[in-house]
Amino acid sequence: MSQTNRFLDENGYFNIDSVDNRFPDEILKTLLGGTYDFYGVDNNAFCIGVGGACLVLEAVEDPSDGYRSYFGCFRTSSVDKIFFREPIARVLLEEGGLSSRTYFSNRWNDDGTENPPSDEDLREMSSNFNGWVLRDAETGHVWLTVGTDHGDDYYPCFTFSYEPDPSRKV
Numbered sequence: 001m002s003q004t005n006r007f008l009d010e011n012g013y014f015n016i017d018s019v020d021n022r023f024p025d026e027i028l029k030t031l032l033g034g035t036y037d038f039y040g041v042d043n044n045a046f047c048i049g050v051g052g053a054c055l056v057l058e059a060v061e062d063p064s065d066g067y068r069s070y071f072g073c074f075r076t077s078s079v080d081k082i083f084f085r086e087p088i089a090r091v092l093l094e095e096g097g098l099s100s101r102t103y104f105s106n107r108w109n110d111d112g113t114e115n116p117p118s119d120e121d122l123r124e125m126s127s128n129f130n131g132w133v134l135r136d137a138e139t140g141h142v143w144l145t146v147g148t149d150h151g152d153d154y155y156p157c158f159t160f161s162y163e164p165d166p167s168r169k170v
Contacts (some may be wrong), residue, residue: 032095035137037087041162046144047083056081059146061158069158071131071148091134091143099128099151141165
């Protein structure tokens with residue numbers, strides 16, 4: 001018995017409208033640039049405080065692209081996931097991010113230590129990523145990066161990268 005994927009249309013392509021509890025792109029755009037309480041992540045979901053309430057958004061990978069994996073959409077998720085009870089940071093929701101897979105020359109020194117990317121490398125890393133970041137409003141630390149990394153054009157990569165701030169004690 002063959003199994004059908006309810007997220008695919010009749011041609012086998014990802015049908016974003018079939019995702020349960022899909023978070024509207026228009027509302028996400030209104031949240032961009034805002035500052036929110038951040039309660040952490042659980043798997044591919046994160047929780048932010050919006051207007052006194054918790055909003056849990058789950059990143060959904062586009063399942064129809066085979067070996068390549070693009071970001072599909074956000075959907076609202078239940079608050080029964082595991083998050084911190086108190087905010088761990090105040091964050092800005094921003095469009096953007098940096099490709100972690102973009103090759104740049106002179107990345108490594110002869111002794112094996114890593115060089116920071118140049119301004120030109122940073123521009124290329126930025127142009128190779130489509131998505132969003134949660135950036136700490138006080139320190140600038142990027143807590144979360146979500147989207148599609150095009151650093152390797154042959155295999156774009158769905159990204160949900162959580163980086164706790166080591167200077168914060170929770």
